Amino acid sequence: MAKYQIYQDKAETHNIWIKSIPREWKIVPLKYMCSGFVKDGPHETPKFIDEGIPFLSVDGIQNNKLVFEGCRYISIEDDVRFSLKCKPRKGNILLGKAASVGKVAFVENDNDFNVWSPLAVINPKDIRLGRFIFYCLQSYELQLQCDVFSNSNTQKNLGMTTIDNLSFPYPSINEAEKISDFLDQETAKIDSLIAKQVKLIELLKEKRQAVISHAVTKGLNPNVPMKDSGVEWLGEVPEHWRICRLKHVGYIQSGIAKGKDLTGKTSISVPMLRVANVQDGYLNLDEVHQIDIEPEQLERYLLQNGDVLMNEGGDNDKLGRGAVWRNEIKNCIHQNHVFAIRTTVIEPEWLDILTRASYAKFHFFRQSKQSTNLASISATNIKETPILVPPNNEREQILGYLNRQFNQFSKLENRCYQQVELLKERRTALISAAVTGKIDVRHWQNPNKNKEADTELSA
Structure with a gap:
């Protein structure tokens, strides 16, 4: 704020929220x-x-x-x-x-x-x-x-x-208007910088998605012989990879429906994962709800280490969104809008990364029921998701490669997020300084007015 003028005559207010203001305010x-x-x-x-x-x-x-x-x-x-x-x-x-x-x-x-x-x-x-x-x-x-x-x-x-x-x-109405003009101009500059960082984050996410999709459908060797996958939107895949459906490599467990009347019945309270907890590639466990169930239901709906969680629906971006469960919470179950896929044929991490590829997302969208701003997909249609199965050592290599790429993307994204937060803090600090009289903008001139005048003269 050093570049701005300050009011020379300030007064204490005895107000706990705004402790001092220009004397005329x-x-x-x-x-x-x-x-x-x-x-x-x-x-x-x-x-x-x-x-x-x-x-x-x-x-x-x-x-x-x-x-x-x-x-x-x-x-x-x-x-x-x-x-x-x-x-x-x-x-x-x-x-x-x-x-x-x-x-x-x-x-x-x-x-x-x-x-x-x-x-x-x-x-x-x-x-x-x-x-x-x-x-x-x-x-x-x-x-x-x-x-x-x-x-x-x-x-x-x-x-x-x-x-x-x-x-x-x-302040006076004229001064309030001057402050508003100043903030219109200066916050617009900051908002433009924030928008550039947000755009960069989106580009990094798109690049991450492209890296995932290419690695899990084409592999890491650009010279490997290819074959037609037999799936229209998947195209060619490495010749030595196996292609099957999700139902051939895993079992889908549906979750518990809320609202059952337990009046007069023995019940226990357990944590339950919701759609909001299952994000794209990670779990958000900041707010996990509890639900009362009958004791015998715990075994039926209990999540197991290595379950691949997938959302049944919501907004289109939530459709099929998922992550791997690693027993983060004891005795945790899942609601009926979150599927748990259990596989012993391939690694949970491989199944999880496949479901995050563009071809799988397209399958989920294509097979979903669409309503206004919402979509949902059935367990039956998830079972039909095409699954690509390279040899064990190749799956391990691809997963290792992707993890290294993710680390790089995460570092870049985190820098962008930090910049956004710093810019937002700067924006709020500037607003606070202007509206409470910590800086004096009465003599500020809008630089765009001179540009507009020059444009009119040259027209």
Whole structure:
């Protein structure tokens, strides 16, 4: 922040959230900056339809932007009824007040949509304050307030009165507008750098996928004789490799269905893996749910060391996604949306890597049942997945090669992720400094204005 000017005249605020501000500024509750109280969407669950008025919840905010792709829709009649209480307009700010507390977006245009109760709608009393409020809500100071004041019984929740009374810095409207212009320009630069790192991560993932697919379908020897696999989307494979179906090398165990009534029955509580736990090539065991089952069900659904876990469905990217189970948790079972494949013919790691290859993913997609934004595949169709079986020593060589490649990819990806986190921290720090008066941007000039003027003169 050394390159920026600072305010010479600062004052202590006696506010625990924002301890000092420029002397001409105030600390006020949010409602003082708004036209009326903050409102939220309906608390009822409406009837959703295929086409109609977009209806956003907190998942409709991603990276401080409104995302309408994959959103729900409500009827015009419901929209009219809900609009009597709350209707977002251009210049409003949306704040996540349930589950993902603190998510924030600015309504930039007049698109017709409405919101559900997890979103609060903030209507500034002056349109020039809108972006300033939007940036304040992204600052350390306001995010901390949202976190501290949120109740967390089953999930975090911010009350409407609490939102109305959040402590905000309040400069003059002209100064607030200047700060917003500055942050529009500077955060856009940082966002561009973040986007480049995210793009690089995606390219690395694509390269990883290509390396997997080539190694497990063509092998490591480019001069080996090839043969037609007999599978249209698989093409040629090494001549000496065996081709079979998954059902010939493994047994598929289905998981337990939730919701069985155990009233009056003896039961035990055990950990259970869900779709969310089974990621692409690894397990996320940060949050493993417990389930009550009858004691005799434990043996039937118990996961065994070396089981290859595969997701039955979800979004298309979750279809067939899997990893190898290595007894990370004692007495763990799996739900019916996660298959456990047990094989003694080939290594679990080989089966796992095959299911991550592009040809297998295509098979899963082709054989799946598709509905709106969701897909699922049956155990019967998974059994028909083409399996390539090189000789033992060649499988070992390919797995070793892939592990070395994965280590390199992981190092590069981790560097990108670290850069993204550093840039996000820099972005938040800059916003906090600007909206709380730690830096003085009153004399800042938008460099793009001169460029635009030059363009107009040369036209």
